[in-house]
Amino acid sequence: MRIDIWLWAVRLFKSRSVAASTLRSGRVRVNGTVAKPATSVQVGDRVTWRDPLRDRVVVVRELLPKRVGAPLAVKAYTDQSPPVPTREERAEVGLRDRGAGRPTKRERRDIDRLRGRR
Structure with a gap:
């Protein structure tokens, strides 16, 4: 599954275009490697990027092909980010x-x- 679609589907980014532009800028890493929008993501991958307030660290637990509600989206990843x-x-x-x-x-x-x- 594409990383830009997954980040949007689990509601970590407001839109897919915002996720794709962040990926194109080189700020997102998957398992320590700089990711592009079409980079494949699998269960168990570690995704990191810098928010305006902190570093975000997320481990993929489930692949979601479509955007889902917030309660289901939270179950699709494990957030290992430091506190705000x-x-x-x-x-x-x-x-x-x-x-x-x-x-x-x-x-x-x-x-x-x-x-x-x-």
């Missing part, structure tokens, strides 16, 4: 004083590292 950081944890990372100016290249890399982007 609290608002306070997100706010303290990478804050700069007002008027401090644009960060230097080194400061930007430090901020990205703290936010978990690299």
Whole structure:
């Protein structure tokens, strides 16, 4: 089964086109390998990608050819993602004083590292 259809069918992405564009950007990995929209997914595969708030890790438990309701969709995968950081944890990372100016290249890399982007 295609990974873009499966991600949409289990409601991890709002639409199939959003899932496909995320896959084309190279941000989604299946078993550690960068995936394209037509990559096949099987039961037991580990799918990872970066959400705006955290890294998502999902293990495929069931293949669904069509989009299903939320209660059935949750049964089709095992979510092994770390918990969503609290608002306070997100706010303290990478804050700069007002008027401090644009960060230097080194400061930007430090901020990205703290936010978990690299």
